[in-house]
Amino acid sequence: MWQLFTQNWQAFLTGFWHTILSSIIALIFSFILGSGFAILETNPNKFWRGVAKVYVEIFRNIPLLVVTMFFYLVLPKVLPAMSGFTAGTIGLTLYTSAFIAETVRSGLQSVGTGQMEGCLANGLSYWQAMKNVILPQALKITIPPLGNQFVNLIKNSSVLAFVAGMDLMYQGDVIASNTFQTIPTYIIVGIFYLILTLPLSYYMQYLEKKLA
């Protein structure tokens, strides 16, 4: 197995790099999008609540692969074709953002309504109250489930393999089918995923202890 790695280390590292890059981009944007939609979901305005609800329900209930295939195969009929990496990362971002929105929403709702009323009574605007009082408390509560979502995001990035996104899983497939050493190849791929996800899980546990 070591020999398999030394012979194909460039491919494995290319894949590792693409997985990291895609995960980081998707993590940042899905967190922003997800928090945004969570705020909309708890908004007093009925219209915005409806918009957020539709978005979350659509992307939460369609398989990630279908979302990705849509961007990869269907959208090029009207727009210029995008690479597998781009399509996969967009799919991953939208899909994860729906789950993050639900997570953050439950956090926001667990902060008592009295706090928002208190803020408003003291002359803060809705957005000021959200930014300074509600959101910081809500995010603290959502850290453990958010950590799960981030770990899921990294694992789900393997969807890039289906659209030739050059990620770890794609490179693993290519190496396995060229060397016929299927089992060792996927063990190496698995180790690479652990290198990414284990520290993240432990960091999240550490944050949870520190902030709680």
Place this chain on the structure above:
Amino acid sequence: MKRIWKKLGIILSLLLVAIGLAGCGNKAVNKSNVYQHVKKTNTIIWGVRNDTPLFGLVDPKTGTLRGFEIDLAKALTKEILGPTGKCKLFQASAKTKIPVLKNGNIDVLLATCTITPDRAKVVDFSKPYFGAGQSLLVPKTSSLHSIKQLNKPGTKVLAVKGTTAIANIQKVAPKAKLLEYDDYGQCFSALKSGQGVAMSTDNGILAGIAANNPQYHVVGGSFTTEPYGIAVDKGQHQMRDEINKAFAKLKANGTYDRLLKKWFADVPGFNYKEVEK
């Protein structure tokens, strides 16, 4: 922090155990005689394609597999086991076809598998039964007509994981960028949505796709020779010899010719006499 190290230690040791087990699994390849086994169960499990028009494709209306290789597998089963012999079909993708054979999920692989020196190191091949050659599939509006035109940086060529097309493109057009997919359906969808300029694999497979999609055609002639062989696991010489014997009989009694004609005679731009073995 200490507890984290402890946990990490446990996970790592579990991983090592898993690797150790996998290592054992590799060595403990089933060494029993496949021919004796199929004789005893009166059943041969064939690994065939499910995504390849003309060779092996699931018919969406009936859910059954249809194609040249499916018919060939059935005919060979009757020759090897006699008229009561049962033929079981196992759907193997390009990517998984060799692993499922090595793992023993199937007895014999009959799945558009080119005989190559690399593959011959891990499996045993019968005599070739189909003389394919690699070609290109492009939209009819494309100006591409030769593989040489692909040898430019930034040119994207689409292929299927685990096929010989990949190494061949890398040899003939090293500057082209290869994108690899899981099966021919996905690969062709990617071509349709403009993810690459051409799709490359064996001419028989491409002709089958072009026959159902008239906006696309096969160009570039065949720039390699890709003889397909029936594969058995390494060392299963008796099974391989029985397959060769049965195949010779099918050729002698005209069944082979009849099947070739049935599937390939009406394909536009494809001369089935060229692939006859």
